[in-house]
Amino acid sequence: MITTTKPINDLLKEWQEQRLLTSLDRHFALQLAQLHQETAPLFTLICSLVSQYLSSQHTCLPLKQIDTSNPFKEQISQCQININIDELEQTLLQFDAIGTADDAELKPLIIDKGNLYLQRYFSYETQVAEHLNRLSFAPVDSSLNDDTELASASELLNQLFPANEQQYDWQKIATATAMTKKLAVITGGPGTGKTTTVTKLLYLLCSRQEMTIRLVAPTGKAAARLSESIKASKLRLASEMSQIGTADLEKNIAKIPEEAATLHRLLGVIPNSHQFRHHKDNPLRLDLLVIDEASMVDLPMMHKVLSALPEHAKLILLGDQDQLASVEAGAVLADICAGLKQVNKKTKQSRWQMHYSPAQVELLSQLTSTSLAEFASANPKIGDSLCMLMHSHRFQGDAGIGQLATAVNHSNLPRIAEVWQTGYQELCWIEHAIANTAHGSSSQVNSSSANKGLEALLVQTIEQYGVYLAAISQGDVDADKIIDSFNQYRILCAMRAGEYGVEGINQSVTTALAAKGLIHPEQEFYAGRPIIIQSNDYNLGLFNGDIGLILPDSSSQTGRLMAHFIQADGSLLKVLPARLPSHETCYAMTVHKSQGSEFNHVSLVLPIKPSIAQQQLLTKELVYTAITRAKHHFTCLGSQRVFEQASRCLTQRASGLAQRLWRD
Numbered sequence: 001m002i003t004t005t006k007p008i009n010d011l012l013k014e015w016q017e018q019r020l021l022t023s024l025d026r027h028f029a030l031q032l033a034q035l036h037q038e039t040a041p042l043f044t045l046i047c048s049l050v051s052q053y054l055s056s057q058h059t060c061l062p063l064k065q066i067d068t069s070n071p072f073k074e075q076i077s078q079c080q081i082n083i084n085i086d087e088l089e090q091t092l093l094q095f096d097a098i099g100t101a102d103d104a105e106l107k108p109l110i111i112d113k114g115n116l117y118l119q120r121y122f123s124y125e126t127q128v129a130e131h132l133n134r135l136s137f138a139p140v141d142s143s144l145n146d147d148t149e150l151a152s153a154s155e156l157l158n159q160l161f162p163a164n165e166q167q168y169d170w171q172k173i174a175t176a177t178a179m180t181k182k183l184a185v186i187t188g189g190p191g192t193g194k195t196t197t198v199t200k201l202l203y204l205l206c207s208r209q210e211m212t213i214r215l216v217a218p219t220g221k222a223a224a225r226l227s228e229s230i231k232a233s234k235l236r237l238a239s240e241m242s243q244i245g246t247a248d249l250e251k252n253i254a255k256i257p258e259e260a261a262t263l264h265r266l267l268g269v270i271p272n273s274h275q276f277r278h279h280k281d282n283p284l285r286l287d288l289l290v291i292d293e294a295s296m297v298d299l300p301m302m303h304k305v306l307s308a309l310p311e312h313a314k315l316i317l318l319g320d321q322d323q324l325a326s327v328e329a330g331a332v333l334a335d336i337c338a339g340l341k342q343v344n345k346k347t348k349q350s351r352w353q354m355h356y357s358p359a360q361v362e363l364l365s366q367l368t369s370t371s372l373a374e375f376a377s378a379n380p381k382i383g384d385s386l387c388m389l390m391h392s393h394r395f396q397g398d399a400g401i402g403q404l405a406t407a408v409n410h411s412n413l414p415r416i417a418e419v420w421q422t423g424y425q426e427l428c429w430i431e432h433a434i435a436n437t438a439h440g441s442s443s444q445v446n447s448s449s450a451n452k453g454l455e456a457l458l459v460q461t462i463e464q465y466g467v468y469l470a471a472i473s474q475g476d477v478d479a480d481k482i483i484d485s486f487n488q489y490r491i492l493c494a495m496r497a498g499e500y501g502v503e504g505i506n507q508s509v510t511t512a513l514a515a516k517g518l519i520h521p522e523q524e525f526y527a528g529r530p531i532i533i534q535s536n537d538y539n540l541g542l543f544n545g546d547i548g549l550i551l552p553d554s555s556s557q558t559g560r561l562m563a564h565f566i567q568a569d570g571s572l573l574k575v576l577p578a579r580l581p582s583h584e585t586c587y588a589m590t591v592h593k594s595q596g597s598e599f600n601h602v603s604l605v606l607p608i609k610p611s612i613a614q615q616q617l618l619t620k621e622l623v624y625t626a627i628t629r630a631k632h633h634f635t636c637l638g639s640q641r642v643f644e645q646a647s648r649c650l651t652q653r654a655s656g657l658a659q660r661l662w663r664d
């Protein structure tokens with residue numbers, strides 16, 4: 001059934017050496033073949049392919065995507081599948097280890113809707129779809145059937161969202177959606193008011209009933225930011241509502257929780273185990289769960305949270321569907337929103353359009369005093385639970401960042417060039433090569449070679465990081481303040497390896513700062529060294545992605561060096577450097593690791609000549625995520641060609657979730 005130039009086991013080894021496969025992919029295939037005594041090379045090949053897809057964050061392997069003449073996309077194909085792709089499914093189902101969802105006996109590999117899954121991922125996906133559909137279709141606040149209650153809820157909404165010049169106030173519609181549904185998914189780009197909306201929603205819910213509410217985010221950094229945003233948003237709400245003179249204002253605002261935890265903490269980590277304390281048989285004790293930065297939640301984690309949710313509870317997902325998908329398999333938030341995407345066949349530009357059932361249109365229209373008839377759909381599916389915030393309130397003053405983010409998000413190359421050429425003062429382009437081949441803008445840094453581009457970035461970096469390093473050398477002992485100053489600036493790299501990846505840039509920055517006498521990196525741990533944690537240490541309370549600074553310990557007489565971290569609740573954690581779990585220097589970090597964080601000034605570094613494997617990682621979601629981490633300034637060290645190539649390339653994550661939510 002397949003033709004190969006060598007025995008399949010030898011080919012697997014070669015593909016691993018060529019990095020077309022990981023060692024895990026190879027061993028998974030070999031072990032499964034051995035376990036099921038399958039000697040057919042096609043079986044081993046397919047197992048290694050499905051594992052390779054999973055390693056590349058796909059949930060499944062769509063059989064139609066297999067290139068039968070060159071399944072591993074080698075330069076010269078050494079393997080060919082001699083079956084018509086349409087017949088492949090039937091052929092595979094003849095293997096003992098491959099079955100369908102209807103089989104009485106559970107097989108390790110499942111084919112469903114033309115996709116091949118590992119059994120575990122198949123059950124994650126089907127159960128996540130089932131949970132989300134069930135939550136979305138469950139009736140919630142029966143009091144809204146009562147006209148008086150409906151009118152009073154509508155009046156409260158009108159107070160919270162006074163009329164403005166926009167035809168549709170999507171924040172108000174999102175709040176109403178969350179009042180009417182057990183599941184509400186509120187998405188939107190940076191500064192579109194997701195936190196503002198959820199704060200108003202929590203106020204509304206708290207003023208109507210007593211509830212146990214928990215706020216969570218996927219990482220400690222994102223949880224800390226959510227907590228800060230909710231606090232700020234509560235203050236704004238208190239000031240807005242005090243002008244109206246609402247009864248029990250202070251009491252109800254005080255009921256809105258401010259503390260946010262990580263998802264891991266919410267679910268209860270059991271050391272050295274993949275299981276959590278809370279699950280289907282020991283559900284969480286809460287009435288409402290709000291998950292921020294939901295785009296970072298992968299399929300297995302979403303499955304664990306949904307399983308642990310008590311039957312009566314409400315779930316609100318907040319996030320930006322256009323950001324990079326989760327580090328692990330799946331793109332759950334993007335799949336949930338997929339049915340709202342409309343692509344113009346001619347221009348290829350996409351836009352989002354809400355879909356509500358006629359009953360939901362009526363209810364939302366009554367609650368918001370706005371006619372939503374144009375969004376009625378005969379088959380809205382999960383659409384009744386969705387609301388997208390379209391208007392950014394953050395980027396009005398700092399127009400350049402918002403304009404660039406939008407142009408990249410729409411993969412609109414002429415517009416991207418136009419934005420760079422406008423010369424916005426908050427945008428700075430540094431060309432890798434000769435300066436005048438770039439987007440000729442006034443804010444360019446002149447450079448005549450690749451090294452000159454890097455030099456310009458290093459000059460900027462010394463200036464930016466010089467502030468917190470100077471504070472340390474002047475004997476400032478306020479760790480919170482120094483960490484805050486360090487967090488004003490960050491270099492983000494698209495890649496890990498290479499001169500322009502995290503490793504190379506960290507090295508260059510270390511050398512440049514040392515040459516200026518700002519740091520003394522003769523020892524591994526020196527004052528001012530930023531570190532990022534690379535694995536979880538539940539005993540210390542440090543998690544993958546946590547960032548800290550090595551600083552003299554203010555409580556020690558000798559000023560011994562300790563790693564200082566700000567935790568999700570805002571408190572300071574000090575750890576002896578020798579006790580740190582695996583970590584690395586963090587003047588620069590990957591865009592992936594920066595999700596959920598924001599910095600005053602972000603510098604994105606793109607590679608000069610990305611390899612084919614690197615090109616697959618350079619996507620518009622990656623560039624968009626990097627730009628939207630910047631609050632006031634965004635610099636890019638790159639080449640016009642690579643920036644445009646990346647902005648054109650969309651992330652593709654194979655998954656059947658969107659189909660289960662929108663078509664089944």
Ligand SMILES: Nc1ncnc2c1ncn2[C@@H]1O[C@H](COP(=O)(O)OP(=O)(O)OP(=O)(O)O)[C@@H](O)[C@H]1O
Pocket residue numbers: 171188189190191192193194195196197229233236393394
């Ligand atoms: N309807 C509104 N009118 C005016 N300003 C608003 C409105 N909604 C939000 N803002 C302002 O926009 C800013 C961002 O709001 P918010 O933090 O709620 O957005 P977000 O979508 O949660 O942002 P992030 O992407 O940081 O999570 C805040 O300063 C807020 O006061």
